[in-house]
Amino acid sequence: MxxxxxxxxxxxxxxxxxxxxxxxxxxxxxxxxxxxxxxxxxxxxxxxxxxxxxxxxxxxxxxxxxxxxxxxxxxxxxxxxxxxxxxxxxxxxxxxxxxxxxxxxxxxxxxxxxxxxxxxxxxxxxxxxxxxxxxxxxxxxxxxxxxxxxxxxxxxxxxxxxxxxxxxxxxxxxxxxxxxxxxxxxxxxxxxxxxxxxGRRTSELIKYAANAFLATKITFINEMADLCEKVGADVQDVSRGIGMDNRIGSKFLHAGPGYGGSCFPKDTLALLKTAEDYDSPTRIVEAVVKVNDTRKRAMGRKVLDALGGADAARGKKVALLGLTFKPNTDDMRDSPAIAVAQTLTDAGVKVEAYDPEGMELAKPLMPEVTMVEDPYAAIKDADVIAIVTEWDAFRALDLTRVKDLAKAPVLVDLRNIYRPEDVRAAGFEYSSIGRG
Incomplete structure (x- = not known):
């Protein structure tokens, strides 16, 4: 054909x-x-x-x-x-x-x-x-x-x-x-x-319904992660425990800084507008959109807390590892890293960043962020290292080298790609998502 x-x-x-x-x-x-x-x-x-x-x-x-x-x-x-x-x-x-x-x-x-x-x-x-x-x-x-x-x-x-x-x-x-x-x-x-x-209309709605449901799963586990931090539970074990139920499934139950990309943000919003036009409110999706939007800035504040709070953060340096909304793409659309970086620069923090594929597209979106040639260049003299996107290149950093390069051994892992005991054993102060 x-x-x-x-x-x-x-x-x-x-x-x-x-x-x-x-x-x-x-x-x-x-x-x-x-x-x-x-x-x-x-x-x-x-x-x-x-x-x-x-x-x-x-x-x-x-x-x-x-x-x-x-x-x-x-x-x-x-x-x-x-x-x-x-x-x-x-x-x-x-x-x-x-x-x-x-x-x-x-x-x-x-x-x-x-x-x-x-x-x-x-x-x-x-x-x-x-x-x-x-x-x-x-x-x-x-x-x-x-x-x-x-x-x-x-x-x-x-x-x-x-x-x-x-x-x-x-x-x-x-x-x-x-x-x-x-x-x-x-x-x-x-x-x-x-x-x-x-039918044609059914097919059109299937796409939006699928993306809205997946966005809901992500947002749900992110809220459970916040609760885990308060009560001293481990969100990764919660994810495994509920994901083993085949009615729920394990996919899209990974806690992190919120969803981004080319689909979920615009499709959930478009579904809301369609529902409004037809006078059929979608309250769950409405809450998902609101929670996800606020979460991204909250992740920036989490990094500020690792710097000692907003008042103490001015003039300090953060190494931002990962800029794209997910690994294996150069897509920066609605990436959580944008909001994280903005929160930090608004507080007077110096940000140096590295991403394997996304830096060219990130530059106009993050004019106050300095892009560098590799993760260790970003880490040099950093007061906090923040992992925002779970690229494979960040999963096995040489922690001894990282500790020697950084001004302070503080790691904020917004994707939970490290085991807390390993990082702490290497002499780091370590913060992650939903692992109280």
Whole structure:
């Protein structure tokens, strides 16, 4: 089959490369000429493990190409995926669908054959209805079907998630859409990947409901961590104890500084706005958003406490290890590190930071933070060392070297990647999350 992927960002590029690896002919389309030029040179616009190799092998095989021309890219395509951004709209928090609708209009004006138009972007309930209306209003004479096919890709593990999915959700309103999508995903049938066909609106809501539920699990265990610190319990054992119940499961029960990234913050907010529009309040999600927002600044205050409090912190130095919202990505969107760094610099603290992949994107977001070349450079002369993102590079620091370099042997571990007894035995004052 020929597949056109409109949008060559995180979702579009990963999905397009994986479809090409299945044997489909894929054209990735993007208006950003510089991005397309870099892709032609083998330079990825994002950091994702294995992506450069996957793109390179399929370009070499002739199954994956890139263009800035939508008309050229969708010509002869059986399925046209819309994979453009849907950021939170300024002012009201609704998902900004202007890019989705602009693409739909351009598809309608250039459609030269029967095709299925697939919304891969994360969109609120009813977006597919509007895309269908836009296509009809374009006056195209060709047969089309509008389908919802949400993505469930974890940054840092996206290729594996695409090729070995927990489920494939397809929201279609007619047989044409369902049959084309079966053929698109036929290579995954060999792996017996479960495929769920639903109505289009149901599919759109599944994506938001899934992200809101996972955000709720994270926020719940973070609140339990706070309680553990008060009562002298261990949140990691609490997580194991409840996670062993197969009705609950162990995933997303790791206490930390709060969730961030490209999905959870904007999707929970968009779900709240949709619920308001339909007069169906989602009080649990509303609380999740509020608790998570306040937690990030609270983690900054936790580091200030390790410095002796806000009054004593001015002029002192903190080494911030990890800036991205999670490891194995360069994504800085809504990263807890931003709020932690802001809390520290607001208190007059000097912050030096290191991240294996995120520093270039972090610089404009943290203008008062000094980026350095490795973790030990950040640690030198630091009064406190704070681990904010659990990169593998931070899991086995040479604690003897760290102690020699730091001004004070104080470690604040916001990801619980060290065992308290090991760090304290090395002569450190150690603070972590939910381990009273």
């Amino acid at each position: 020929k597949i056109a992927m409109v949008g060559s960002g995180y979702v579009g590029l990963v999905s397009g490369a994986c479809f090409a690896d299945f044997g489909h002919d894929v054209v990735c389309i993007d208006k950003d000429q510089s991005k397309i030029d870099r892709l032609h040179e083998g330079i990825m616009p994002i950091y994702e493990p294995g992506l450069a190799e996957l793109v390179g092998s399929n370009v070499k095989a002739g199954r994956l190409t890139f263009t800035t021309s939508l008309a050229e890219g969708i010509e002869g395509a059986d399925a046209i995926f819309i994979a453009v951004g849907t950021p939170s709209r300024r002012g009201d928090g609704h998902a900004d669908l202007s890019f989705v609708y602009a693409v739909a209009k351009e598809i309608g004006e250039n459609l030269a054959n029967d095709a299925v138009v697939v919304t891969k972007s994360t969109v609120p309930v009813g977006t597919g209805d509007e895309v269908e209306r836009i296509l009809k209003d374009s006056g195209t004479s060709h047969k089309f079907s509008v389908v919802s096919n949400p993505e469930f890709l974890r940054e840092g593990a996206a290729i594996g998630d695409f090729k070995r999915p927990d489920r494939i959700v397809i929201g279609a309103e007619d047989d044409f859409g369902r049959e084309v999508m079966r053929e698109v995903y036929r290579p995954l049938f060999l792996n017996e990947s479960p495929i769920l066909f639903t």
